Amino acid sequence: MSGGIVQNPTFNPALAVIVSITKAQNAVIQTQSPHTFLEGESVRLIVPKEYGMTQINNIIATITFVSDALPSLFRVNVDSIAFDTFSVPANPMQCAQAVPVGEDALQLTGAFRNVLPYT
Numbered sequence: 001m002s003g004g005i006v007q008n009p010t011f012n013p014a015l016a017v018i019v020s021i022t023k024a025q026n027a028v029i030q031t032q033s034p035h036t037f038l039e040g041e042s043v044r045l046i047v048p049k050e051y052g053m054t055q056i057n058n059i060i061a062t063i064t065f066v067s068d069a070l071p072s073l074f075r076v077n078v079d080s081i082a083f084d085t086f087s088v089p090a091n092p093m094q095c096a097q098a099v100p101v102g103e104d105a106l107q108l109t110g111a112f113r114n115v116l117p118y119t
Helices: none
Strands: 016-021 028-031 041-046 059-066 073-076 097-103
Touching: none
Parallel strands: none
Antiparallel strands: 016 028, 016 097, 028 073, 041 059, 041 097, 059 073
């Protein structure tokens, strides 16, 4: 640490790359690998236009369900039934992402471990 500024901080939970989003009353999102999200957390959904489903881009959604059986799935409080279909392009310029931005829970449940490199 230099002058009170953390150099190269580690953020937890990390963002997750999105590989599919369903058209449903409560959208189900599948990530490329297991994520570390918890129910009640808020994520910003970043979906570049080449993926379709541009209506969901930049929405901050609350995670309403996390699958223990399938750790790369979670459900959000976004009605995507009328949205365009999500499809991963052959050579995307940017990945679709779910980026954690906060928590909607009454109790902070995700901050159980400090991962910053303090010495």
